[in-house]
Amino acid sequence: MKLKSLLAASLFLVAPFAIKAQTVQISASEADAKIIVDGQILGTGNAKIKVPKNSCVNVKVQKSGFLRYEQTFCNKKGMAEPPKKQFFDMKKDDAEEASIKTDQANIDFSIEINKSQDVSEVWKRANQIVTDYFDAIEVADKETSYLRTSWSIQSFQQNTIRTRLIIKLSKSEPLTYKVKLVSEYSGAPLTSVKADEQFHDWDRVLRKYQNVISDFTTRLGNQ
Template sequence: MLKNYIFSILFLTFSLSYSQSKITITANYTDATFYKVVGNDIIKPALGVGSIVLKLEKNELNKIIVVKEGFQSVIQEFPRTRKWPKNVQVNLENRLIELNVEPYDAGIYVDGHFVGNKKYNLVVKKDFNATVEIKKKGYKPIIKTYYNTNNKEVPPFNANLSLADRMVQVKVSPADSEIFVNQNSQGIGYSEVIIPKGECVVVQVKKDGFVSEEKVFCNKENDTEPPVNYQFNLIDRLVKLEVTPNDSEIFVDGKVVGVGVYDLKVPENTCVEVIVSKESFLSIKKNYCNSNDYQAPPFRDHLELVEDEAYKQSIATDLANVNFTIVVNPDVSEDDAWKLLSSIVTTEFDVLEVIDKETGYMRTAWQVEGFSGSTIRTRIIVKLGDSNPLKYVMKISSERADGAVSVKDDQKFDEWGRILKKYKNIIEEAQSRL
């Protein structure tokens, strides 16, 4: 009987402690605001800030929401049908960041998962972090990680994330070409080129043996928008020429383009002829082709000129290919003068191609001397200049051709400002003896 009485008293005491019509609810932040919630509607004005005494109505859920900027709100129900302690603690723990994104169609990704566009309320749970990435084609993405841990920076209430820097995906061919941005290497074959807002960048693509390509991309108002993708194709070849001796002239299309060194451009599907020359050296003529029908040109080519043996056996003179007048001494008759001229000429020239004493005309056949890398042909032409007083005009024709050629290949010979040493005294001898 006594036991039952004691049990009844304890039960009554316990029931009374949990059947109060009011409870005290306290938030873990003194500036957290409490509101009553009916259905899905938040009822204003607020119930209180930091802590409230909530009257538990019968037959209601007694739903409240606890709100604080920068935190995920906490909604909790306190039905009177349940037993509640006098004091209830409500903790705001999960951080809330309001993300505002521009451009409006940029994608918002959280930990790699697409969550929407333009706006998103990011919840970072206690002791966790979340990585946000804002992406749109043609723009440099924004990547930020927000932490909700004690040893990290407190995340902001809201974050305005605007994509401003542009990005061009650059691809190149050949695939092993190197990409440079403002003269700094950015990679081989592919690069995501960033163009800061309000600036321009210079993109260059280089590869040994090819003509480089360059393009400027700008990210400025009222300027053409940079493309999302851009393809560079290196198709023109480049040959770096070096010549010995280093003062040799380099000719392309008949024009001097360099001395000693030259970067030769060979456009796609064409051939370019290069001639390298220097006085007293044998010229070099070489073709470089950029076509599938020919072997690819080298990246670099060293051309070494060989000394022309004909120069060693000749002298530079103003007597070559020039008419000289020889005035005959009045004491020498015309017959004797003609005989003397014939004797002087035939001393070095065996064959007289044309001889006509009556008109005073004489022309030797070409006399050919072959050297390593060149051919020299020489002949004498004599014609009557005047009969009273008696004068003759003499000319030493001296011509040179590259390589070993026939004396009859007139188109391959050019006048040469030198004469072979063995012919150097012919005119002087004629002038002195006549």
């Protein structure tokens, strides 16, 4: 009888602390933000997720033009219980705010030079346009008409953008240059400018470079 009483008492003490599945109500400040649970889209704006016992669940909240949010909820012994509710106050993506979507990124643009301009003067003006936008020129070879700026890098909350300009001779008659505005992103903050393998072509350019191509066309082009 005494043994039964002890067993019943131990079950009473253990039962309240037994791990069971938990439910978390996920909500976002953006009603159309995607809520992705373990790689699967569960809903938009609001979703109720289950965190099975002895498991973890990964939640991502995403919307174009906004910062990405990610959190893992675990329901395991020795770990804090998942909250009943989790709200994501989404902020604008500062990299997108500082840039524009364009078809001028990472493409060679041919600019036929105005015939009234002297070749030496054209090269001088080209250098002037470049230095209006970029602090450092990495290569400038007048003989081959090739110029490349150093990378200009800017870090954001969740991204790093690097930009450079490349000018090269396309043909001598009529005198035509190819101008390319290279714009790349890493998808992470504080990426080293030398980490080439982490950067990818970006279909956007930072606003401070949005007029580079048009400046070349206006100031050097055959219009």
